Amino acid sequence: MAFDTIIRSGTIATAADTFSCDIGIKGGTITALGANLGDASEIVDASGKLVLPGGIDSHVHLSQPSGPGVTMADDFESGTRAAAFGGNTMVLPLPCSRRASRCARS
Numbered sequence: 001m002a003f004d005t006i007i008r009s010g011t012i013a014t015a016a017d018t019f020s021c022d023i024g025i026k027g028g029t030i031t032a033l034g035a036n037l038g039d040a041s042e043i044v045d046a047s048g049k050l051v052l053p054g055g056i057d058s059h060v061h062l063s064q065p066s067g068p069g070v071t072m073a074d075d076f077e078s079g080t081r082a083a084a085f086g087g088n089t090m091v092l093p094l095p096c097s098r099r100a101s102r103c104a105r106s
Helices: 076-085
Strands: 003-013 018-026 029-034 040-045 055-060 065-067 088-093
Touching (some): 055 076
Parallel strands (some): 003 040
Antiparallel strands (some): 003 018, 018 029
């Protein structure tokens, strides 16, 4: 099989265009856009659905202390899991400045 996964018949939305096609995925990477891409181990029917790129949350606080004895509720496991369920495929945790007293670990 040429692809591990094919997402069929979705409406693809990019930053520049919207169009209908199939998406071929191999090894976790999109390797083809087109029609009639053949067969795959997994076929996802996206008929009548939008297929969107994942979002990026560029301002998250994961496992970050915010004061003496206070740490953010989400750690990396729970925070990235929540992000994925919300459609974000990347998070960028903000570093804690050593000079900021509110970030100092107690």
